[in-house]
Amino acid sequence: MKKLLFLLIIMMAVGGLLGLLMRQDSGYVLVAYNGVTIETSLWVLLAGMIVALFVMSWIKRILFIALKPSSSLAKVTGNLAQKRASRNTIRGMLELVGGNWHKAEKLLTNSAEKVPYPLINYISAAYAASEQDEHERSKALLRSAHKSTPEAEFAIGFAQSQIQMKQGHYESALASLLRLQKLKPKHKQVLKMLVTVYTKLKDWDALLTLTPTLKKDGIFDDDNMLELERNAFLALLDKIKFRNKLGQSSQELVVELETLWNKLDTLSQDTEMSVLYARTLIQFGDHAKAENFIRHKLNQKWSEELIFEYGNIDQGTYKKLLANCENWLKKEPASANLYLVCGRLSQSMMLWGKAKDYYEQALALDSQNEALAELSRLLKAMGETKASQDLMMINLNHASKRLKTLPLP
Known part of the structure; x- marks a missing residue:
């Protein structure tokens, strides 16, 4: 505060002194050049020169700002371009989600070099190109993605394998996925995609x-x-x-x-x-x-x-097999197929009566069980022809129910 007051006092003293000098003698200056004459007082000339120096100083600053690349003006214009590219990127992503592949690719590609992370633009544009069956263009965009961000190898490879699978290029997709698996062996989506590719290639x-x-x-x-x-x-x-x-x-x-x-x-x-x-x-x-x-x-x-x-x-060890089945009968007495198997094993051991009993018990639980045909065959061999024929007729009636209804003579 004291410094400011001191400065004001000095300025007032200097101003007063100049004013006194100007009143005593205003001075006279004559400038003549090529037929042009300018007459003025000394003090006006000095004031003009001070103003001219001030204006030239500001012109110099403006030119310096405009011409220097890292200047504030350059930063401002750069920020404007970046913001415009960011808006176009968002528009491109919306067009991609909306299925407008051509417009999405154009917006994303044109704004790629003006955004901080061009990788996203190039990969998304590659998807859009792939949807248009522009496979070479899709590959070129993925190469641009790798060039812009070499450290994003996994992300680019993942996008590439997805595009290859969509195009039906399963051999190429397999090669891409195996590279990704080396980078991240436990990546769930890569493993799922490998399952899909192996299934498509029938590489069981x-x-x-x-x-x-x-x-x-x-x-x-x-x-x-x-x-x-x-x-x-x-x-x-x-x-x-x-x-x-x-x-x-x-x-x-x-x-x-x-x-x-x-x-x-x-x-x-x-x-x-x-x-x-x-x-x-x-x-x-x-x-x-x-x-x-x-x-x-x-x-x-x-x-x-x-x-x-x-x-x-x-x-050949029917006795042991039958013993196992008869043990299961204690736990599963309602199994028609178990009685059928007991009957067949008994018949294999030539235990005709026992086989007959088991077949009959199977039929009691399920009248359409295969025991019907087995019992009919066994009864015929045992000389019980009438009973065998009756069972054959029952079997035929069961079979006829499964036949398509057709006209008969």
């Missing part, structure tokens, strides 16, 4: 190598995991059966089948697949493994389908 062996990771990391829930393993098992089982038809050793194929089943442990929850596995073991002639598998499964959880397959086992 590769898919099987992936299942432990899928289970460990909880990539799929139980239902999806079961569906995945079902598809893999059915496809690989068809290959095994085909090689069996070509004459490959059944013993070798049984080992392969057993290894396959043990890998797909989620399938143990699926009764249909368990039945198919047991049936295939029987078909390949390994009745011992089939019997062991079915027995353990039935001891864990009862299944009418599996006990039916138990009756197709031909080990």
Whole structure:
């Protein structure tokens, strides 16, 4: 405050002194050039020169600001361009979501170099180009994305694999996904996409190598995991059966089948697949493994389908098989298929009367059970022709109910 007051006093003193001098003698100045004459007082000339110096100083500052790239003016104009590019990026993203691919690509591409993070623009524009089936342009945009942000290799590769899958280029997508898996082995979406690609390429062996990771990391829930393993098992089982038809050793194929089943442990929850596995073991002639598998499964959880397959086992040790079935009867007295299997095993042991009783008990529980045909055949062989014919007629009536209604003569 004191300094300001002191400064004002000095300015007033200087001003007063100048005023006194101007009153005493205003002075005279004459400037003549090329026929032009200017007359003025000394003090006016000095005031003009001071004003001229002040104006020139401001002109110099303005020129310096305008010409220097990092100047405030440059920053202002740069900010305006950046804001405009940001608005166009937002518009482009909205057009992309709205399905206007051409406009989205144009807005995103044109504003890419003027936004702080051009990667987003280039990747989104690549998606838009792909939707227009402009595959080469899509690739070029992804290359621009990599050039602008080399450290974003994973994000760019992920976008590339998605675009390749959409285009149906599954081999290329697989190569991209395997690179991504090396970068992030537990990335859930990458693993899901790998499952899709392997399924499309029908590379079931590769898919099987992936299942432990899928289970460990909880990539799929139980239902999806079961569906995945079902598809893999059915496809690989068809290959095994085909090689069996070509004459490959059944013993070798049984080992392969057993290894396959043990890998797909989620399938143990699926009764249909368990039945198919047991049936295939029987078909390949390994009745011992089939019997062991079915027995353990039935001891864990009862299944009418599996006990039916138990009756197709031909080990020669019918007495032991029948003993197992009769033990199950204590727990499952309402199983028609169990009585059917008991009847067949008894018949295999030539226990005709016992077989007849079991067949009749099966029919008492289910009148359309296969025990009907077995009992009819057995009665005919035992000389009870009338009873056998009656059963055959019942069987025929049951069959006729399943026939399509057609006109008869």
